[in-house]
Amino acid sequence: MLQLRPYQEIMVDGARMEFQRGIRRTCIVAPCGAGKTVIMADMASKARVMGNRTLFVVHRQELIRQSSKTFSRLGISHGIVAADYPMMPDEYIQVASIQTVVRRVNRVHAPTIIIIDEAHHSTAATWRKLMEAYPDAFVVGLTATPARMGGQGLGDIFESLIMGPTAKQLIAWGNLAPYKYFAPPVRADLADLKVLRYGDYDQKEVAMRMDRSEIIGDQIEQYQKLAPGAKAICYCASIAQSQHTAEMFRQAGIPALHIDGDTHRVAREAATEDFKTGRIRVLCNVDLISEGYDIADMDAVILARPTQSLTLYIQQAMRAMRQDPDNPEKVAVIIDAVGNVYRHGLPDDDREWSLESKKKKSGVKPEIPLKVCPQCYGAHKPGPVCEICGYRYPGEERAEPEQRAGELAEILELEKKRLRQEIGRARDVVTLEQIAMQRGYRPGWILKQCELKNIPLGGS
Numbered sequence: 001m002l003q004l005r006p007y008q009e010i011m012v013d014g015a016r017m018e019f020q021r022g023i024r025r026t027c028i029v030a031p032c033g034a035g036k037t038v039i040m041a042d043m044a045s046k047a048r049v050m051g052n053r054t055l056f057v058v059h060r061q062e063l064i065r066q067s068s069k070t071f072s073r074l075g076i077s078h079g080i081v082a083a084d085y086p087m088m089p090d091e092y093i094q095v096a097s098i099q100t101v102v103r104r105v106n107r108v109h110a111p112t113i114i115i116i117d118e119a120h121h122s123t124a125a126t127w128r129k130l131m132e133a134y135p136d137a138f139v140v141g142l143t144a145t146p147a148r149m150g151g152q153g154l155g156d157i158f159e160s161l162i163m164g165p166t167a168k169q170l171i172a173w174g175n176l177a178p179y180k181y182f183a184p185p186v187r188a189d190l191a192d193l194k195v196l197r198y199g200d201y202d203q204k205e206v207a208m209r210m211d212r213s214e215i216i217g218d219q220i221e222q223y224q225k226l227a228p229g230a231k232a233i234c235y236c237a238s239i240a241q242s243q244h245t246a247e248m249f250r251q252a253g254i255p256a257l258h259i260d261g262d263t264h265r266v267a268r269e270a271a272t273e274d275f276k277t278g279r280i281r282v283l284c285n286v287d288l289i290s291e292g293y294d295i296a297d298m299d300a301v302i303l304a305r306p307t308q309s310l311t312l313y314i315q316q317a318m319r320a321m322r323q324d325p326d327n328p329e330k331v332a333v334i335i336d337a338v339g340n341v342y343r344h345g346l347p348d349d350d351r352e353w354s355l356e357s358k359k360k361k362s363g364v365k366p367e368i369p370l371k372v373c374p375q376c377y378g379a380h381k382p383g384p385v386c387e388i389c390g391y392r393y394p395g396e397e398r399a400e401p402e403q404r405a406g407e408l409a410e411i412l413e414l415e416k417k418r419l420r421q422e423i424g425r426a427r428d429v430v431t432l433e434q435i436a437m438q439r440g441y442r443p444g445w446i447l448k449q450c451e452l453k454n455i456p457l458g459g460s
């Protein structure tokens with residue numbers, strides 16, 4: 001069995017308890033950084049021990065390869081159901097592309113459990129096909145944001161939601177890096193953008209307003225000021241905008257590249273490698289670098305595309321918040337060049353999820369508790385002082401919220417100290433391995449700690 005962090009066990013138990021009380025289709029809500037793949041792998045291998053089959057369904061080709069890689073790394077034997085892969089129907093765990101599996105239902109053994117990764121992508125139509133094929137299966141979905149584009153809930157698929165930890169908790173526990181969010185004034189005219197039927201802005205129109213040298217120039221200036229030299233991903237609205245942005249970064253002496261779905265595989269792999277080593281600092285793309293796109297950790301993101309999709313926003317804004325084992329002090333920088341924070345709030349705001357669809361209120365925008373500092377453009381929770389640069393808002397007295405923020409900061413410090421002490425006390429490889437497993441650190445971290453602590457690695 002896998003070594004799960006305590007909160008991961010709670011989520012897995014939660015799903016089992018739902019099944020026991022007669023709920024057949026439940027969805028686990030967990031932010032990125034919660035270790036979703038490990039949770040899914042654990043459920044699948046537990047099912048395997050009981051002699052049950054698991055169908056693990058993903059929505060993108062990249063996720064097939066990545067999930068398969070993770071399962072193999074965890075020592076979980078599995079088959080793959082996707083175009084270009086030979087079938088291994090006798091494997092108890094199958095990693096499947098939704099598009100392929102609905103066409104091959106006769107060639108796949110009926111699963112006891114279906115796990116749906118990135119469950120917010122499941123559409124009624126594909127789901128129905130899967131359901132008709134395997135009506136007796138128990139279903140667990142996983143997602144950070146249980147809502148579809150346009151705000152529809154997932155109530156047509158799932159009967160209940162299991163709430164995992166919040167992004168705030170993961171930051172406090174050290175599973176996600178803390179962040180600084182900057183929302184400088186937006187020079188592009190983004191008012192009155194057309195919203196298309198599927199729920200997001202017309203990206204052609206967005207690109208027309210964003211793809212201008214003075215606006216891209218602002219972004220470069222902000223990068224140089226707020227995250228100089230950082231490895232950053234820049235999210236654009238169109239390929240042309242993305243290309244122009246990369247070009248202007250290069251002109252400013254910052255190594256940058258654009259990549260998209262048509263970039264040759266070899267060129268893409270080279271770009272990924274160069275980004276990893278730091279030869280490339282800024283990678284520009286439209287939406288290529290999203291769920292399941294395997295890329296080295298980064299320190300910053302630049303949001304150069306406004307979006308109405310909370311899912312897309314959270315995904316892109318939080319991309320830089322993955323922990324860097326080589327740099328436990330990492331603070332991610334989010335440069336929001338399009339005012340997305342005014343549309344959706346801060347990435348780690350606590351959100352109330354429901355299976356119901358959000359009703360569209362005419363013209364009334366929900367109030368987002370937010371302040372943007374006039375001095376540093378840092379976006380933060382309301383309070384008399386800017387949390388990023390310490391600017392004091394005129395006319396606002398020291399109030400209780402600040403005191404409470406102080407207490408919270410103290411608790412966070414204590415928790416961080418505890419985590420540091422745990423590392424400090426570790427005297428052997430096994431303990432370090434356990435810590436690494438619990439916190440999602442990479443093997444490189446263990447090596448480094450052994451080196452620092454003079455712990456011999458031993459024979460195995």
Ligand SMILES: [Zn+2]
Pocket residue numbers: 373374375376377378386387388389390391
């Ligand atoms: Zn400030």
